[in-house]
Amino acid sequence: AQTVTQSQPEMSVQEAETVTLSCTYDTSESDYYLFWYKQPPSRQMILVIRQEAYKQQNATENRFSVNFQKAAKSFSLKISDSQLGDAAMYFCAYRPQMDSNYQLIWGAGTKLIIKP
Amino acid sequence: DSGVTQTPKHLITATGQRVTLRCSPRSGDLSVYWYQQSLDQGLQFLIHYYNGEERAKGNILERFSAQQFPDLHSELNLSSLELGDSALYFCASSFSGGARDEQFFGPGTRLTVL
Numbered sequence: 001a002q003t004v005t006q007s008q009p010e011m012s013v014q015e016a017e018t019v020t021l022s023c024t025y026d027t028s029e030s031d032y033y034l035f036w037y038k039q040p041p042s043r044q045m046i047l048v049i050r051q052e053a054y055k056q057q058n059a060t061e062n063r064f065s066v067n068f069q070k071a072a073k074s075f076s077l078k079i080s081d082s083q084l085g086d087a088a089m090y091f092c093a094y095r096p097q098m099d100s101n102y103q104l105i106w107g108a109g110t111k112l113i114i115k116p
Numbered sequence: 117d118s119g120v121t122q123t124p125k126h127l128i129t130a131t132g133q134r135v136t137l138r139c140s141p142r143s144g145d146l147s148v149y150w151y152q153q154s155l156d157q158g159l160q161f162l163i164h165y166y167n168g169e170e171r172a173k174g175n176i177l178e179r180f181s182a183q184q185f186p187d188l189h190s191e192l193n194l195s196s197l198e199l200g201d202s203a204l205y206f207c208a209s210s211f212s213g214g215a216r217d218e219q220f221f222g223p224g225t226r227l228t229v230l
Contacts, residue, residue, distance in 0.1 A: 004158075033215060043204060044118070045159075045221035052216075091158055097215045103149065103174055104219065106158035 002027045004094050006107035013082045014115050020067075021077045021110045023092030031097035034068070034075045035104065040088040048090070051075065053097070079112075087114045119143065120209050120222035128228045134195040137225045141188055141209030147171075148190040149219060150182055153204040165190055166213045197229045 003026045013019035025034070036048040051059045051068050058066050063083075067076045079086055092107040119142035129135055141148050146167045151159040152175075161174035165184035176182075179197075184190040194201060204224045210217035 043224050043226075045206060045208075045224075047218060050218070093159075095215055103161035103164060103172060104151075104159070105161070108158045 002029075002094055002096065002105050004092055004105055004107040006092055006110050008110045009108075010111045010113065012113040012115055013079075015082055015084060017082055018078060018080045019082055019112065021079075021090050021092075021112065023075045023077070023107055025073050025075065025092070025094050027073070027094065027096070029096050033095045033097065034066075035093040035095070036064070036066070036075075036077045037091045037093060038086075038088045039091060039109070040085075045091075049077065082114050084114050084116060087112055118220040118222065120207060120220050122205075122207050122222035122225050124225060125223065126226050126228075128230065129197060130230055131197055131199060133197050133229075134193065135197065135227065137192040137194070137205055137207075137227075139190045139192070139207030139209075139222055141190070141207075142220055145209035145211050145220070146188065147210045147213030147217070148184055148188070149208040149210075150176075150190070150192050151206040151208065153206060153224075155203070159206060162192070164213065171213060194227070199229050202227055202229045 032053045034051045038046045049061045063080045089109045091109045093104040121140045123138045148165045150162040153159045162176040164172040182192045206224045207222045208219040
C-alpha cells in the first residue's frame with residue numbers, strides 16, 4: 001500500500017529565513033503525482049505546489065520549491081524568505097497515475113511556526 | 117475562494133443521531149471527493165463520485181453513505197454517530213477526476229458529536 005510520511009511534526013523558522021519540510025513516500029508505481037498543501041488556521045486546504053513524477057525538473061512556485069528525489073522517494077518543500085503568512089500546517093500528498101481511484105494519500109502534516 | 121461550497125460550516129449533535137453534509141462543486145467540475153480530517157491529522161479519503169456515479173470507496177464506515185445528484189451537488193450522510201466521528205469533513209471537486217486534475221477543496225464542515 002502506498003504511504004506518505006512526514007517525520008517532522010513541527011518546525012520553526014525565523015521570518016525571512018529559509019526552511020525545508022521533509023516528506024517521504026512508499027510506492028511501487030513509476031508514474032504518480034506529488035503535492036504540498038497548506039492548511040492555515042482557517043482550515044482551508046490550499047494547493048502550494050505539484051510535481052509530476054515523470055518530470056526530472058523540480059517544481060517551483062515563487063518562494064516555494066521542491067527537491068524531488070525519485071529513487072529515494074523523497075519530496076521536500078523549501079520555503080524561502082519565510083513570511084508570517086506562511087505559518088500553517090503543511091501536508092504532503094501522493095496520487096497514483098494509473099489507478100482509476102485518483103484519491104489523494106496524505107501525510108500526517110508538519111506544523112510550521114514563523115518567528116517574527 | 118476555491119469555488120467549492122460546503123454547508124453547514126459547523127454542526128453539533130449528539131451520539132446516535134444522523135446528519136447530512138452538503139457539497140456544491142465548482143462550476144463545470146464533475147468529480148466530488150469526500151475526506152475526513154480528525155484532530156490535527158492528515159486527511160483520510162472516504163469516497164469519490166464522478167458525474168453521479170460512485171467511482172471509488174476508501175475508509176468509509178458502513179454507517180456513512182453518500183450520493184451525487186443530477187445537478188452534481190453531493191451529500192454525505194452520517195448515521196448512528198459516535199464520539200469518534202467528530203472531525204472536519206472536506207469536500208473537493210475536480211473537472212474529470214483524472215490523476216492530473218487538481219482537486220479544489222471546500223472550507224469544510226466541522227462536526228462535533230457530544
